Amino acid sequence: xxxxxxxxxxxxxxxxxxxxxxxxxxxxxxxxxxxxxxxxxxxxxxxxxxxxxxxxxxxxxxxxxxxxxxxxxxxxxxxxxxxxxxxxxxxxxxxxxxxxxxxxxxxxxxxxxxxxxxxxxxxxxxxxxxxxxxxxxxxxxxxxxxxxxxxxxxxxxxxxxxxxxxxxxxxxxxxxxxxxxxxxxxxxxxxxxxxxxxxxxxxxxxxxxxxxxxxxxxxxxxxxxxxxxxxxxxxxxxxxxxxxxxxxxxxxxxxxxxxxxxxxxxxxxxxxxxxxxxxxxxxxxxxxxxxxxxxxxxxxxxxxxxxxxxxxxxxxxxxxxxxxxxxxxxxxxxxxxxxxxxxxxxxxxxxxxxxxxxxxxxxxxxxxxxxxxxxxxxxxxxxxxxxxxxxxxxxxxxxxxxxxxxxxxxxxxxxxxxxxxxxxxxxxxxxxxxxxxxxxxxxxxxxxxxxxxxxxxxxxxxxxxxxxxxxxxxxxxxxxxxxxxxxxxxxxxxxxxxxxxxxxxxxxxxxxxxxxxxxxxxxxxxxxxxxxxxxxxxxxxxxxxxxxxxxxxxxxxxxxxxxxxxxxxxxxxxxxxxxxxxxxxxxxxxxxxxxxxxxxxxxxxxxxxxxxxxxxxxxxxxxxxxxxxxxxxxxxxxxxxxxxxxxxxxxxxxxxxxxxxxxxxxxxxxxxxxxxxxxxxxxxxxxxxxxxxxxxxxxxxxxxxxxxxxxxxxxxxxxxxxxxxxxxxxxxxxxxxxxxxxxxxxxxxxxxxxxxxxxxxxxxxxxxxxxxxxxxxxxxxxxxxxxxxxxxxxxxxxxxxxxxxxxxxxxxxxxxxxxxxxxxxxxxxxxxxxxxxxxxxxxxxxxxxxxxxxxxxx
Numbered sequence: 001x002x003x004x005x006x007x008x009x010x011x012x013x014x015x016x017x018x019x020x021x022x023x024x025x026x027x028x029x030x031x032x033x034x035x036x037x038x039x040x041x042x043x044x045x046x047x048x049x050x051x052x053x054x055x056x057x058x059x060x061x062x063x064x065x066x067x068x069x070x071x072x073x074x075x076x077x078x079x080x081x082x083x084x085x086x087x088x089x090x091x092x093x094x095x096x097x098x099x100x101x102x103x104x105x106x107x108x109x110x111x112x113x114x115x116x117x118x119x120x121x122x123x124x125x126x127x128x129x130x131x132x133x134x135x136x137x138x139x140x141x142x143x144x145x146x147x148x149x150x151x152x153x154x155x156x157x158x159x160x161x162x163x164x165x166x167x168x169x170x171x172x173x174x175x176x177x178x179x180x181x182x183x184x185x186x187x188x189x190x191x192x193x194x195x196x197x198x199x200x201x202x203x204x205x206x207x208x209x210x211x212x213x214x215x216x217x218x219x220x221x222x223x224x225x226x227x228x229x230x231x232x233x234x235x236x237x238x239x240x241x242x243x244x245x246x247x248x249x250x251x252x253x254x255x256x257x258x259x260x261x262x263x264x265x266x267x268x269x270x271x272x273x274x275x276x277x278x279x280x281x282x283x284x285x286x287x288x289x290x291x292x293x294x295x296x297x298x299x300x301x302x303x304x305x306x307x308x309x310x311x312x313x314x315x316x317x318x319x320x321x322x323x324x325x326x327x328x329x330x331x332x333x334x335x336x337x338x339x340x341x342x343x344x345x346x347x348x349x350x351x352x353x354x355x356x357x358x359x360x361x362x363x364x365x366x367x368x369x370x371x372x373x374x375x376x377x378x379x380x381x382x383x384x385x386x387x388x389x390x391x392x393x394x395x396x397x398x399x400x401x402x403x404x405x406x407x408x409x410x411x412x413x414x415x416x417x418x419x420x421x422x423x424x425x426x427x428x429x430x431x432x433x434x435x436x437x438x439x440x441x442x443x444x445x446x447x448x449x450x451x452x453x454x455x456x457x458x459x460x461x462x463x464x465x466x467x468x469x470x471x472x473x474x475x476x477x478x479x480x481x482x483x484x485x486x487x488x489x490x491x492x493x494x495x496x497x498x499x500x501x502x503x504x505x506x507x508x509x510x511x512x513x514x515x516x517x518x519x520x521x522x523x524x525x526x527x528x529x530x531x532x533x534x535x536x537x538x539x540x541x542x543x544x545x546x547x548x549x550x551x552x553x554x555x556x557x558x559x560x561x562x563x564x565x566x567x568x569x570x571x572x573x574x575x576x577x578x579x580x581x582x583x584x585x586x587x588x589x590x591x592x593x594x595x596x597x598x599x600x601x602x603x604x605x606x607x608x609x610x611x612x613x614x615x616x617x618x619x620x621x622x623x624x625x626x627x628x629x630x631x632x633x634x635x636x637x638x639x640x641x642x643x644x645x646x647x648x649x650x651x652x653x654x655x656x657x658x659x660x661x662x663x664x665x666x667x668x669x670x671x672x673x674x675x676x677x678x679x680x681x682x683x684x685x686x687x688x689x690x691x692x693x694x695x696x697x698x699x700x701x702x703x704x705x706x707x708x709x710x711x712x713x714x715x716x717x718x719x720x721x722x723x724x725x726x727x728x729x730x731x732x733x734x735x736x737x738x739x740x741x742x743x744x745x746x747x748x749x750x751x752x753x754x755x756x757x758x759x760x761x762x763x764x765x766x767x768x769x770x771x772x773x774x775x776x777x778x779x780x781x782x783x784x785x786x787x788x789x790x791x792x793x794x795x796x797x798x799x800x801x802x803x804x805x806x807x808x809x810x811x812x813x814x815x816x817x818x819x820x821x822x823x824x825x826x827x828x829x830x831x832x833x834x835x836x837x838x839x840x841x842x843x844x845x846x847x848x849x850x851x852x853x854x855x856x857x858x
Contacts, residue, residue: 023282024223032229033207039218041225041240042207048578049228050235052206056085058092062205065238103166104151105140112151115166117176123168124152159190160197163209198245208240212248220255221247223282224275232576233274242268243275255279290339293331300342303587306351308334310358322351323358327371330361332428333417340420356409363388375431382435386442404444411438456633457626458606461617466490470600477599478592484552485571485589486596489624491545493631493649496586496624498527504556504568507549508538525549529650539648556580589624597622632657637815678810682739682787684794709733711748711791712741734787743795744814753788756780 030036032050033043043050055064055071064071070078070089078088104122107114114122119136121129129139132146142148155167158175165175172179172190182193195212210218221244228235246268252258256276259269286299295306308331310324325331334357341350363385364371371377389406392398414437422429457465464470466487475483489499502525509521523546525539549570556568560580569583576582597603597619605617628649635645646657679687706713707724714720716738719727733739741749763770763779770778799807 018219018283020219020223020279020282024219025226028229029222029226032225034222038209039211040207040209041222041237043237045206049233050225050237052237056089058090060093063237065236105136106149107151107154109151111154113154113166114152115168115176117168122152125149159194160212163197163211195248195251198248206237208237208244210244213244214251214253216254217247217252220275220279223279224255224271227278228271228274232578232582234576234578235271236267239267239271243271246272286339290335295338297342297347302342302347304347306338306342306347306354308354322355323362325354325358325361326365327361329374329428330357330364330371333422334413336420336422336428337413337416341416352405353409353413356406357413359406360385360410373431374429374436375433377436378433379435379437382438382442400444407438407443411443414438455621455626456629457622458617459634460606461603461622462490462630464600464603465622473599474596477596479574480555481552481571481574481584482589482592484548484555485584486593486624488545488548488552489627490630491548492525492539492541493628494525494527494539495529495531495628495650496589497531498529499624500571500583500586500589502527502570502583504553504565504570506570507546507553510538510540532650532652534650537650586624593622593624678795678798679740679742680791680794680798682734682736682791684790686798687740706740709739711745711752712739714738715740732784734784734791741791741795743799743810746792746795749788749792749795753785753792756785756788760785 029041032041032047034041043052045051045054052063053065053069054060055062055074056069057071057074060071060074062071062073064074066072066075068075068085070085074093078085081088081091083091102116102120104114104116104125105120106125107122114124117123118126119129121136121139125139128149129136132139134143134146138146139149155170156173157163158165158167158178159173160175160178163175163178165177167173168176169179172182174182174194178197181197182188182190185193210221213221221240225235225240227233247255247258250258250261254276255272256279259272259276281296281298284296284299289295289299293307293309295308297304297306307322308325310322325334334354338350338354341353361371364377364381367381369376386407389398389403393400393403417423417429421427423432424430471483471487474486485499489496492499506526508524508526510524511519511521523541523543525541525545527537527539528535529537552570556570556572557565560568560572563579563581567579567581569581571584572580573582573584573588600619603617603619603622604614607615609615632645632649635648636642640648642654642657646654649657651657677686677688681687706715707720708714709724710733712733714724714727714733714736716728716736719725719738729736757780759778760780763775799810802810
């Protein structure tokens with residue numbers, strides 16, 4: 001018995017010799033049917049991944065992979081019998097004389113075992129019986145002429161390494177089946193035949209024999225089976241047998257040597273390729289991987305590969321393909337940087353930096369010395385690179401954003417290499433000049449966010465994507481699970497990885513008291529945010545999303561009834577997932593959604609061409625992550641406070657939240673033009689009813705001539721000059737002729753009216769803490785209440801007087817202005833934005849305050 005394939009204790013002492021031996025789970029393999037003594041893998045037929053179907057014919061008990069449930073050997077008899085399927089299967093099969101099943105009636109005791117050849121006797125016993133002219137019973141029990149037959153010593157096991165049957169012929173040492181095959185083959189060299197012959201046909205069913213393989217090869221095949229089980233892959237015994245036979249015929253020392261020469265039968269080739277890949281991964285380490293030009297990022301716990309020799313054609317700049325790094329010193333520096341960066345960064349940003357280094361390498365290769373010596377470089381090479389990228393941008397071969405990203409990545413790479421000490425004497429960048437850097441002034445500014453359209457999808461596009469017919473197409477292409485994931489992602493705005501990893505029990509309810517005083521339960525989504533280290537986050541959702549989750553939960557519990565619910569995921573992957581515990585991957589969701597988007601018959605955007613026809617929306621902008629930006633834009637347009645939106649999105653800073661939605665300058669200007677004619681004064685009268693829009697010079701002038709106050713703006717000159725801190729009328733805005741408001745402030749005016757009414761009711765009652773004169777001054781007057789009530793009423797009347805097209809335009813303008821106002825509240829304090837309140841009384845002014853007051857009086 002080989003120590004590599006034997007007991008776990010024997011392997012434990014040699015784990016230092018081969019990492020694969022330490023990775024082999026001996027207990028798992030034995031539990032699924034591996035026998036180290038006979039080197040046979042015989043799993044239970046009921047095993048979830050290794051099991052096999054058995055022929056329906058009673059007594060056959062051989063593998064039957066045909067969809068009808070009857071093995072190939074029984075199908076000719078089924079056709080010849082003329083019986084129906086059930087009758088034929090119930091009739092069963094005749095008893096066979098198979099040596100692997102029975103021993104000779106005489107030679108059957110331990111040490112004296114010989115296989116049956118004919119008449120339930122071995123070859124020797126049956127030949128002697130025939131020569132004596134006895135019956136089988138007389139030969140076994142004796143008669144008046146002869147004593148009972150005596151058992152003969154066993155001939156051992158068949159000499160074929162892949163066979164475990166009893167030998168039937170003393171000369172060749174082969175079982176009956178192999179002896180017959182050897183004779184049919186013309187009696188070739190017996191030693192070679194013993195090594196290469198496959199197991200007998202009758203021995204193949206329900207097992208795979210690894211005998212005859214090299215010790216290392218057998219170990220690799222076993223690890224391939226183990227890795228398949230660990231990843232939830234189905235392992236069919238015919239595939240394992242085909243792979244073992246291929247390896248045995250070629251006398252392979254390892255699986256990787258025979259993948260290219262494997263049979264054209266796809267499952268066998270896939271199994272061999274899978275096994276070679278997983279074995280290579282176990283035997284590799286980070287140090288040896290760094291010497292290669294293409295890295296397997298699984299060693300760093302990521303997916304995919306990182307290439308330092310390029311992936312695209314020469315001259316392709318700014319796209320996905322990258323250029324090879326041809327200078328040895330630069331390639332070594334890039335590898336050193338990448339090895340350190342992969343410990344803290346995801347593969348995407350690392351690939352982007354290496355791609356930028358490839359562009360630098362391609363540029364240096366244009367030098368006379370091909371950039372072979374870093375000591376000969378100076379800042380002129382950097383300036384030449386800047387000029388070349390600028391030329392490519394002007395020529396339309398490189399976008400402004402791609403140019404900015406490339407230079408930013410290069411600046412980071414050069415800076416990090418110096419901080420890592422790679423430019424010190426003896427290091428890979430020794431001699432590189434200190435001026436080989438990208439200075440801050442040389443980096444192009446990134447595009448201003450207000451000039452970019454943003455990644456949020458317009459509402460018209462979202463409505464088309466969530467159309468029932470389009471969703472039905474998605475379900476037809478990818479199934480109900482992917483459809484549920486896309487629908488839920490559009491509504492909850494989670495990160496793609498967070499959406500895919502949702503657990504089955506992700507739906508909960510929060511109880512609260514509504515405005516009528518009744519207890520209600522509102523649905524919430526319970527999920528984790530591993531990117532920011534937050535667990536069990538609770539996001540309020542609508543009933544529509546809750547219904548999607550409940551329907552998906554029902555599908556999953558029905559599909560995996562034997563798995564405990566706490567182990568199930570909401571969106572399980574369709575393959576390599578027998579228990580429903582492995583979620584779909586982000587790449588799978590992205591690929592499926594991309595195929596669906598491109599399969600839609602039409603997808604119109606919000607813009608229209610000169611003929612008034614809708615312009616097709618760019619389909620490459622629609623990704624699962626775009627739903628997150630759409631979620632942020634939708635809530636920002638509804639006036640959600642940015643700090644609340646920050647918590648919804650799970651961001652650490654408000655700056656990150658502000659980058660998830662856009663309000664462009666053109667959109668704000670259009671909103672100003674739409675709301676300008678609807679501006680009213682404190683008495684509810686239109687300020688400029690005949691003005692349809694502001695001229696380009698008047699728009700900034702109007703903004704300079706006003707200051708923001710609660711519920712509107714103030715145009716009083718002294719207060720404007722003091723930025724809202726010098727109101728001469730004690731801030732009674734709703735009764736001031738300088739006050740302006742518009743329909744975008746209607747929600748705040750309604751809230752303020754309710755606040756005034758509540759204050760009046762509360763203060764009208766006896767309040768012992770206030771003197772009578774103070775109480776009279778604090779109670780809102782009927783005139784003030786009526787003035788506030790008049791403003792939202794006037795706004796509603798103005799909106800009602802508009803036709804449908806103008807009304808829709810004004811509603812869109814209100815959404816834009818309110819979202820911009822919420823963003824302004826996050827960017828600037830209330831004092832800087834002009835949203836001032838009554839100043840707090842100062843009883844002991846500071847020297848600074850007294851100096852300022854004296855300067856104001858002077």
